[in-house]
Amino acid sequence: MTALPFDAPIGALAAVLIIPGAAAALLVLLPGYWLSARLNVLAALATFMAALMLLFERPTPGGYLFVDDLNVVFIVLATLVGFTTSAFSASYIGHELEIGRLTPRYLRFYHAMYQTLMFSMNLALTANNIGLMWVAIELATLTTVLMVGIYRTHEALEAAWKYFILGSVGIALALFGTILVYMAARPVLGEGQDAMVWTVLIGKAAGFSPELLNVAFVFLMLGYGTKVGLAPLHAWLPDAHAEGPTPISAVLSGLLLNVALYALLRFKMLLAANPAALAPGPLMVSLGLLSLIFAGFMLYRRRDIKRMFAYSSIEHMGIITFAFGMGGPLANFAGLLHMVMHSLTKSAIFFAVGHIAQAKGTQRIADIRGLTQSHPVLGWGLVLGVAAIAGLPPLGIFMSEFLIVSSTFARAPLLALLVVAGLLIAFGALFLRLNEIAFGEPTGSTAPVKASYVPLFAHLALVAMAGVYLPAPLVAWFQSVARLLG
Amino acid sequence: MSAHLFDIAHMLAGGLVLVSFMLLYQDRMFALLNVFALHAVVLSASVAWQGFVQGAPHLLITATIALVLKGIIIPLALRRMVVRLGIHRTIETVVGIGPTMLAGMGLVALSMVVMLRATAEADPLAREDLALALSVVLLGLMMMVTRRNAVSQVVGFMSLENGLVLAATGAKGMPLVVEISIAFSVLIAFIVIGVFLFRIRERFDSVDVAALDAFRGERQ
Numbered sequence A: 001m002t003a004l005p006f007d008a009p010i011g012a013l014a015a016v017l018i019i020p021g022a023a024a025a026l027l028v029l030l031p032g033y034w035l036s037a038r039l040n041v042l043a044a045l046a047t048f049m050a051a052l053m054l055l056f057e058r059p060t061p062g063g064y065l066f067v068d069d070l071n072v073v074f075i076v077l078a079t080l081v082g083f084t085t086s087a088f089s090a091s092y093i094g095h096e097l098e099i100g101r102l103t104p105r106y107l108r109f110y111h112a113m114y115q116t117l118m119f120s121m122n123l124a125l126t127a128n129n130i131g132l133m134w135v136a137i138e139l140a141t142l143t144t145v146l147m148v149g150i151y152r153t154h155e156a157l158e159a160a161w162k163y164f165i166l167g168s169v170g171i172a173l174a175l176f177g178t179i180l181v182y183m184a185a186r187p188v189l190g191e192g193q194d195a196m197v198w199t200v201l202i203g204k205a206a207g208f209s210p211e212l213l214n215v216a217f218v219f220l221m222l223g224y225g226t227k228v229g230l231a232p233l234h235a236w237l238p239d240a241h242a243e244g245p246t247p248i249s250a251v252l253s254g255l256l257l258n259v260a261l262y263a264l265l266r267f268k269m270l271l272a273a274n275p276a277a278l279a280p281g282p283l284m285v286s287l288g289l290l291s292l293i294f295a296g297f298m299l300y301r302r303r304d305i306k307r308m309f310a311y312s313s314i315e316h317m318g319i320i321t322f323a324f325g326m327g328g329p330l331a332n333f334a335g336l337l338h339m340v341m342h343s344l345t346k347s348a349i350f351f352a353v354g355h356i357a358q359a360k361g362t363q364r365i366a367d368i369r370g371l372t373q374s375h376p377v378l379g380w381g382l383v384l385g386v387a388a389i390a391g392l393p394p395l396g397i398f399m400s401e402f403l404i405v406s407s408t409f410a411r412a413p414l415l416a417l418l419v420v421a422g423l424l425i426a427f428g429a430l431f432l433r434l435n436e437i438a439f440g441e442p443t444g445s446t447a448p449v450k451a452s453y454v455p456l457f458a459h460l461a462l463v464a465m466a467g468v469y470l471p472a473p474l475v476a477w478f479q480s481v482a483r484l485l486g
Numbered sequence B: 001m002s003a004h005l006f007d008i009a010h011m012l013a014g015g016l017v018l019v020s021f022m023l024l025y026q027d028r029m030f031a032l033l034n035v036f037a038l039h040a041v042v043l044s045a046s047v048a049w050q051g052f053v054q055g056a057p058h059l060l061i062t063a064t065i066a067l068v069l070k071g072i073i074i075p076l077a078l079r080r081m082v083v084r085l086g087i088h089r090t091i092e093t094v095v096g097i098g099p100t101m102l103a104g105m106g107l108v109a110l111s112m113v114v115m116l117r118a119t120a121e122a123d124p125l126a127r128e129d130l131a132l133a134l135s136v137v138l139l140g141l142m143m144m145v146t147r148r149n150a151v152s153q154v155v156g157f158m159s160l161e162n163g164l165v166l167a168a169t170g171a172k173g174m175p176l177v178v179e180i181s182i183a184f185s186v187l188i189a190f191i192v193i194g195v196f197l198f199r200i201r202e203r204f205d206s207v208d209v210a211a212l213d214a215f216r217g218e219r220q
Helices: A012-029 A033-053 A069-098 A104-126 A130-151 A154-189 A198-207 A210-228 A236-243 A246-272 A281-301 A305-326 A329-360 A376-390 A396-411 A413-438 A454-468 A472-485 B002-024 B029-054 B058-085 B097-118 B124-146 B150-170 B176-204 B209-214
Strands: none
Touching: A012 A033, A012 A104, A033 A069, A033 A104, A069 A104, A069 A246, A069 A329, A069 A454, A069 A472, A104 A130, A104 A246, A130 A154, A130 A210, A130 A236, A130 A246, A154 A198, A154 A210, A154 A236, A154 A246, A154 B124, A154 B150, A198 A246, A210 A246, A210 A281, A210 B097, A236 A246, A236 A305, A246 A281, A246 A305, A246 A329, A246 A472, A281 A305, A281 A413, A305 A329, A305 A376, A305 A396, A305 A413, A329 A376, A329 A396, A329 A454, A329 A472, A376 A396, A376 A413, A376 A454, A396 A413, A396 A454, B002 B029, B002 B097, B002 B124, B002 B150, B029 B058, B029 B150, B058 B150, B097 B124, B124 B150
16 A cells, blocks of 8 residues: 655554553552543553554555454454544543542553553454464453452352453364464464564465364364354353443443454454365354344343343354354455444444443342433433344444345345344344333433543444444445455 | 383373372362362473473473472462361362263263374374373363362362473473563463352352352343
8 A cells, every 4th residue: 555654753563562562560659540540541542543544554464463454444444443433541540540340459460451452453464474463362351350240249259250251261262273274374474483474474374284274263263262252152241241341341241242253254264274184164153144044032031231231242243253263355345344333333332331331320220210311311321222233224233234134045045034034033132121211211320421422423324324324435345355365 | 311201101091090089089178179170280290301302492481480389389278268267177079079070071082083093193291191181171171060168169270270381391392471471370360260259258148059049040
């Protein structure tokens, strides 16, 4: 692509990693809520700017880091949602401090961890070495475990423990798969560094032992699949979303699941490059479908508002995995679009839900009624978000789901029917609950809440816009990525 | 000469699988921790031997880390924790020892069948090492499933990570990054777990994970 009009003192790629890393170190030292919350937002904004520069500046791939058309989509999305969530977090956390749920000491820890999480996610996305990528995802897991347990309540501890145990097992299986990929590559590429570098691996994958790659992919699928939250490996996800601070729920759903999915996609590309290896598609299609339908049914029994949207995340990660599993330019394009739309919409929903739970002092759906009357802006924000996530036209998710279903119909009509069934099941559950939450006689506190509406409506505006009109450069960009994915 | 080198490497890796079996049937906390220390010592010997066979001195670092951290420091720390919490007499398994051992044998057979078939072209030292490593990983996984106590789950997890270290060192010439990161991650994992154990203790006077099950899934 075109070069930058000016000389940056450090490369954008380094900046994406250095800014959150340095900010984390600084935030450990800084006392005081006011300053650290603002610094957190500032650092996230700077990281987002650096990520945008990556669109124009493509450094040559190194042994450890690289940027290509695929991961730049994930990086820009991650830093954007990271930035808006930090803005939401500033007001959310301020309220938690006021009511004494968090002490200033924990807050310092929280902000440092937030930036560490951003750092580790960016590292995982830019890593050119499969070992380094694994280390980064492990770091991201550990940081989020600590954040989920930050309230120190009975429920938060159980959620964090469950997440930690399941996450570690997943991560351990993924490491075993990574070692197997190295073993497969070693006879072709020789010992040492080269046999773990993406850009080298993908070029030589055709010569690898297909049996080893197959076994490796099964481990990687189970390992990283646990982190994506695919059924039946999803057990940690609802608890972790429900019990942690809401900004963390937004980051988990909007970003971390995507990062794990990105790792999975990379290995899928590796397998696809080897003609004798097992086709990774059917495995992803079946796990994706299972997640979609399972989560759709589970949505009906939810009584906790954050838990409900956590199940909705499982559902959507299922759809995305399904689309990438189907493969082909159109399904990949739709999967990519759906991933972006889901990240934006789901984090917007969590922004709304976070303030709603603060306003009402509860997360129980039964205790939240008539929001559109008691808190009209939040209430209608939530209605809009749920309409988007359920896939109502003309919003963005409708478009990506439509593309997924129509591209599947052309190739496997039966599978498309299953997808539609799953979508309708989830649709029914979401609107059943939304009706109770948003309309009817208001219950509970009607006191106004200090909320930041900008991140919420910025996301929703992007989603609404994408449903009506996708800019041509964006379409061309996503199409080239879809071709890359094969 | 190379036949002897292989034999010793196999003996050590096989020894690790054997110690994994020993972990499965321990029903006292202290005995469990002792066997885990033995697990780490065998791992360390195996890694050091691999370093010698492959002519890779950096593996000695990994061996030392395994010996010092997992063979000495972590078992001692866990022992202190167990004493302080007063849970040294209790261990409860979900499944009986007999079925657990049988299932363990099944897992070892499974990993042999899978790995030996998949790695037909790799060199013999690496492929058999890998098969044994997978056995250790699966046995560790099973231990986590069959134990209810948080401390024994942690031990199960660490024995699983030992299996991963065995696999990583068996893969000849694998960059050091990964090995150090594994050792490092164990340390981090330990800190995290330590924090949790103490917090759990603070709140519920128990490290039995079943005590956490009161809250399952939904709040009514």
